[in-house]
Amino acid sequence: MATEALALDGVDALYGESHVLHGVSFSLAEGRVLALLGRNGAGKTTCMNTVIGFLRPRNGAVRVFGEPVQRLAPDVISRKGIGLVPQGRRVFARLTVKENLVVAHQKRGGAWTLERVFELFPRLKERQAQDAGSLSGGEQQMLAIARALMGNPRVLLLDEPSEGLAPLIVAEVGKTIARLKREGQSIVLVEQNIQLAFSLADEVVILNTGRVAFSGPLDQVRTNEALITQHLGVF
Amino acid sequence: MKTPLAVIVLAALLPLLAGEYYINLASQIVIFAVFAASINLLLGYGGLATLGHAAYLGVAAYLSAFLYLKLQLAHWAIAPLALIGTTLMAGVFGLVALRATGLGFLMLTLALSQVLWGTAYRWVSVTDGDNGLRGLARPMPFGINMNEAMPFYYFVLVIGVFAIWMMARFVSSPFGATLRGTRDQPRRMSALGYDVWLIRWITFIYAGFWGAVSGLLFVYYHKYIHPVSLSLANSAEGLLAVIAGGSGTLAGPIVGAAIVLLLKNWASAYIERWNMLLGFVFVFIVVLMPEGVVPGVKRLWQRRSASRG
Numbered sequence: 001m002a003t004e005a006l007a008l009d010g011v012d013a014l015y016g017e018s019h020v021l022h023g024v025s026f027s028l029a030e031g032r033v034l035a036l037l038g039r040n041g042a043g044k045t046t047c048m049n050t051v052i053g054f055l056r057p058r059n060g061a062v063r064v065f066g067e068p069v070q071r072l073a074p075d076v077i078s079r080k081g082i083g084l085v086p087q088g089r090r091v092f093a094r095l096t097v098k099e100n101l102v103v104a105h106q107k108r109g110g111a112w113t114l115e116r117v118f119e120l121f122p123r124l125k126e127r128q129a130q131d132a133g134s135l136s137g138g139e140q141q142m143l144a145i146a147r148a149l150m151g152n153p154r155v156l157l158l159d160e161p162s163e164g165l166a167p168l169i170v171a172e173v174g175k176t177i178a179r180l181k182r183e184g185q186s187i188v189l190v191e192q193n194i195q196l197a198f199s200l201a202d203e204v205v206i207l208n209t210g211r212v213a214f215s216g217p218l219d220q221v222r223t224n225e226a227l228i229t230q231h232l233g234v235f
Numbered sequence: 236m237k238t239p240l241a242v243i244v245l246a247a248l249l250p251l252l253a254g255e256y257y258i259n260l261a262s263q264i265v266i267f268a269v270f271a272a273s274i275n276l277l278l279g280y281g282g283l284a285t286l287g288h289a290a291y292l293g294v295a296a297y298l299s300a301f302l303y304l305k306l307q308l309a310h311w312a313i314a315p316l317a318l319i320g321t322t323l324m325a326g327v328f329g330l331v332a333l334r335a336t337g338l339g340f341l342m343l344t345l346a347l348s349q350v351l352w353g354t355a356y357r358w359v360s361v362t363d364g365d366n367g368l369r370g371l372a373r374p375m376p377f378g379i380n381m382n383e384a385m386p387f388y389y390f391v392l393v394i395g396v397f398a399i400w401m402m403a404r405f406v407s408s409p410f411g412a413t414l415r416g417t418r419d420q421p422r423r424m425s426a427l428g429y430d431v432w433l434i435r436w437i438t439f440i441y442a443g444f445w446g447a448v449s450g451l452l453f454v455y456y457h458k459y460i461h462p463v464s465l466s467l468a469n470s471a472e473g474l475l476a477v478i479a480g481g482s483g484t485l486a487g488p489i490v491g492a493a494i495v496l497l498l499k500n501w502a503s504a505y506i507e508r509w510n511m512l513l514g515f516v517f518v519f520i521v522v523l524m525p526e527g528v529v530p531g532v533k534r535l536w537q538r539r540s541a542s543r544g
Contacts, residue, residue, distance in 0.1 A: 074425040103424075
C-alpha cells in the first residue's frame with residue numbers, strides 16, 4: 001500500500017456552538033489527487049482549515065505522513081509540509097509578486113525555487129515587481145498556487161482554485177494542477193467545478209452537511225448519477 | 236534613490252542658509268523624525284498602533300542623564316548602556332504588549348508607558364521627580380565641541396540619516412516583507428509557516444532600539460529630561476506625526492515630524508492656544524488626505540501630470 005500523506009480520522013469540528021464536521025475521515029495516499037466535493041456549506045473549507053490548524057478539532061485526529069498534527073499551531077503544521085492555496089486566493093495585495101513568493105519560500109529539500117516557479121508561470125515573472133493587488137483574478141490565482149509551491153509542500157491543499165475565474169483561465173489552472181500531479185505532488189482539491197475535479201482526481205470524497213457521504217475511487221462516482229444528483233446537484 | 240539623496244544634501248546645506256534658531260529647529264525635527272520613524276515600523280509596516288512609544292525615548296534619555304549625573308560615567312560608556320538597557324526593556328514590554336493586537340495592544344502599550352511616566356514623577360531619588368534631571372553636557376565625539384548649534388546639527392543629521400536608512404533597509408528586506416505580510420494577513424502568514432508573534436516581537440524590539448536612539452539625541456539636545464517626555468501626549472504626538480505624514484512610507488514620518496515641530500514653534504509664537512491649531516491641522520489632513528500627506532501629495536501630483544499628459 002502507498003504511503004499515507006494526509007489523513008483525517010473521525011474529525012469533529014465546531015465553530016463556537018455550531019457543529020460543522022461530524023466524524024469526518026478520509027485519507028490521501030502520496031502522489032495522488034483527492035477531490036473533496038460537496039455543496040456550499042458541506043464543510044469542505046472547514047476541513048482545510050482544520051488540516052492547517054486554523055480550527056482545532058474537538059475530537060479525532062489529523063495526520064501528516066503518520067504524524068498527528070491536530071494540536072499544533074498553523075505555522076508548525078505548515079512546516080510539516082502542508083501548503084494551502086486558500087479560497088478567494090488571498091495574496092498579499094500590498095506586497096510585490098516577487099515578495100509574495102520569496103516570503104513563502106521553505107526549502108525542505110524540495111525542488112521549487114523562484115526560478116522554477118517563474119518557469120511554470122511566465123506571467124508572474126513578467127509582473128514580479130508589481131503589487132500583487134494589481135493582478136487580474138486569474139493571475140492572482142496563479143500567484144496563490146505559486147506561493148504555496150514555494151513552500152515545497154509535501155501535501156498541497158487547493159481550496160476552490162477555479163472559483164470566479166473565466167473558463168479559459170479555469171482550463172489553464174487545470175493544466176497546471178495536472179502538471180503538478182504528473183510530477184508526483186500529493187494534492188487535496190476542493191472544488192465546486194465537478195468536471196475539473198473529475199478530470200484530475202484519483203479519489204473522491206463527497207461531504208454532505210459535515211458528514212462523509214461517499215469516499216472511493218473516481219470511477220465509482222463518475223458513473224453513479226444518483227450519487228451525483230443527490231449530493232452535488234445536477235450538472 | 237534620487238529624492239532621498241536630494242533631501243540629505245539640502246539638509247546638509249541648511250546651516251549655510253539659516254540662522255541658529257532654524258538650525259536648532261532642524262535638529263529637533265531630525266530627532267523627532269527618528270522617533271516617528273521607529274513608531275512607523277510598528278504602525279505602518281506591522282499594523283500595530285502603539286500609544287506608548289515615548290517609553291523608549293524617555294527611558295533612554297533618563298538612563299543617559301542618570302548615569303551621567305549620578306554615577307558620573309562618560310558618554311562613550313553611557314550611550315551603549317542606555318541603548319542596551321532600553322532595548323532589553325522593549326523586549327520585556329513586547330512580551331506583555333504583544334499578548335494582544337489592535338485595541339488591546341494599544342491599551343497595553345499605553346499602560347506600560349504610563350507606569351514609567353508615573354515612576355518618573357514619583358521616584359524622586361533617581362529622577363528628581365517633577366524637576367527633571369538637568370545639567371547634562373553634550374558628548375564631544377573626536378573632541379568636537381557640540382555646544383554650538385551647527386556641529387550638533389551635523390551630529391544629529393549623520394545619526395538621523397543612518398537611523399532612517401537602517402529602518403528603511405529593515406522594512407525592504409525579506410524580513411520586512413514578512414512583517415508587511417503579517418500586517419495584511421496574519422493568518423495567511425502562519426499558514427505559510429511563520430510564527431507571526433515572533434515577527435512582531437522582533438520588530439517591537441527593533442522599534443524600541445531606534446526609539447532609544449532618538450531619546451539619546453533628545454537628551455543631548457535639551458541637556459535635560461522631564462517626565463513629560465514619557466507622557467501619553469508625547470507618544471500620541473509621535474503617532475499623529477506618522478499618520479499625518481503617511482504611515483507605511485519612508486518619507487511620511489519625516490514630513491509628519493516637520494509639520495508637528497514647525498507648527499509647534501511657529502504657532503506657539505503667535506497663538507496662545509497653539510495646541511488647538513495643531514488639532515485643526517490634523518483634522519484637515521485626515522479629512523483631505525486620509526492616507527497622509529506624502530501619499531496624498533503624490534496622488535495629487537500624479538493626477539495633475541496625468542491630466543496634463
